[in-house]
Amino acid sequence: MRHAVAALLRKDLRLELRSPEAVPAMVLFSLSTFVLFHFALDEAEVSGNLAAGILWVTLLFAAVLGVNRLFVAEREEGGFDGFLLAPVDRTALFVAKATLLFAFLAFVEVFMVAAFAFLLLGPSPWAPLPGLVLVLALANAGIAVVGTLVAAIAVQTRARDLLVPLIALPLSVPLVIAGARATAPLLADGGAGALEGRWLMTLGLYDLVFGLLAYAIFDFLLED
C-alpha cells in the first residue's frame, strides 16, 4: 500500500507544481483575510487571545478552500473509476489525499505565519516559534483527516461547495478550541508563555480518534 500512496501523492504534487491552483489561492486568501481583520477590528497590532483567534480562524477558512479542491480532479476526470480498478487497498487514496492536504497546509502556514508576524502580530514571532510549529503540526493532522473525509463525502453530492464548509467547520471546533487556547499564551504581549500540555493532548486525541475512524470508514465512500 505504501507504493500506492507514494504514487498517488507524487501524482498530485506534480499536478500542483505544474499548475499551482490550490496553494497560491490559500496563501493569497490568508493575506486578504489578515487585511480584512485589520480593518474589521481596527487594530494595528494584536497579541495574546486576539492574535491566536485571528490566526486560527484564517487557517481554518484557508483550509476549507483547499478541501474543496481535493477530489475535484478525480471526480471530473474519472480518477475514481481508474483508482477503483487498480488492485490496491482503497484506503491508500485517503492516506494520499490527507498527506497532500497536510503538505499544502504546512506550506501555506509558512507564508501565513510570516505574513501574520509582518502585518499584525505585536510580539516577536521567533520566541514562540517551536511551540507554534508543534501546535500547528498537530492541528494540521486533524484538519487533514477531517478535511479529506468531508471532501470525499461532499464530492459526490450536488451541493458540494456548500456542504464542505457547513460540515467541516463544526467538526473543526475542537481543533480551534485546543489550537487557539494553546497558541494564546505563546503570542502574549509580555513574552511567550508556557505551552500547555493538555491542549496538545486534546489535539492528539482528536487526531487519533478521527484518524482511526477515517481509516476504517473511507472504503465505504468509494464503493460503487
Add this chain to the structure above:
Amino acid sequence: MFGRGLKTLSLLSVALLVGAFALVFFYAPNDADQGFIQKIFYLHVPLAIVALFGFVAGGIYGIKYLRTGDRMHDLRSYVAIHLSLIMAVGTLITGSIWSKGSWGHWWLWDEPTLVSFLIVFLLYACYQPLRFSIEDPERQARYAAVFAVIAGAFVPLNFMAVRMAESLAHPRVLTTTGGAMPGSMRLTFLVALAGMAALFVTLWKYELASKHATFRLRALKRKLAADDETWVPNPRRSAAPTL
C-alpha cells in the same frame, strides 16, 4: 412488527414523565441559589443527555448499516438522528430560557452543555440536506451512514473540548446548589431522565412503524398498479430514506 410493545412503551413514558413533573413541582426542594427557576434543570439536562445518546445511537446504527447493508438500520439511524435533533433544539431553547431567567442574557458562553449543543446542532443540521442532495438511494444511505458515524464520534469529543475550554475561567453556571445535589433532587432528576429516555424510544418506534407501514403500502400500490398505467410516483422527494 414495529407496533409491538409500542402501547406499553408509551404508557410507561406517560407514567414516568408525568411522575417526574409531579416530583419537580411538588417534591423537589427549591434550589438555594437560583430559586424556582432552577426547575428548568429537570427538563433541560435530560433532554441534553437523551439527545446526546440518540446521536451516538444514530452513529451505531450507521455502523450496522455499513456492515450489513440492511436498509432498516439506515432507517433506524435516520429516525434516531432526526429525533435527537428535535431534542437538541429543545435543549437549546430551554437552556436559553433558563439563562435569560437566571442571568438576564439569552445566551451563556460559559455553559458547556449549551455551547456544545449549538455546535452539534450546526453539524447535524447538514444531515438532511446531505441526504437530499444524493439521489441514488443506496449511495444516499451509505454516505448518510458515514456521516452519522463521524458525527456520532464527534459528539463526545466536542463536549469534552468545550468543557475544557470554559472550565478554567468560569465555574459551571447552570448547576444546582453548587454541585452537591440533595437526594430528593437526584431522585427527581433520575425519574425525569428515565421519562425522557422512554419518550425518545417511544417516538422512535412510533416513527419507524409509521415509515415502515408507508413503504409497504407504497410497494403494494406499485405492484398492483404495474398492469394499469394509473400509478403516479410520489412527486415530492424527501430527505428520508426509502426501503
Add this chain to the structure above:
Amino acid sequence: MPALPLDTAGKYVAGAYLVFLALILIYVAIMAGRLSRIEKDLGEVTELLERRAEKERETVPS
C-alpha cells in the same frame, strides 16, 4: 445571584415546559399528517384491487 421572585421565575419555568409540550404536540401533528396519507394510500390500493377484481370477472368466460 439572588433568586428571582416567584412570579417572574414562574413565567420562565412555565415557558420552558410549554416549549417542551409544544415540541411534542407538533410531532403529534406531523405524525397525524402521515397517518392521513397512509389512509389515502390505503384507499387507492383498495380501489386498485377492486378494479383488478372487476377486470378478472370480465375476462373470465362466463
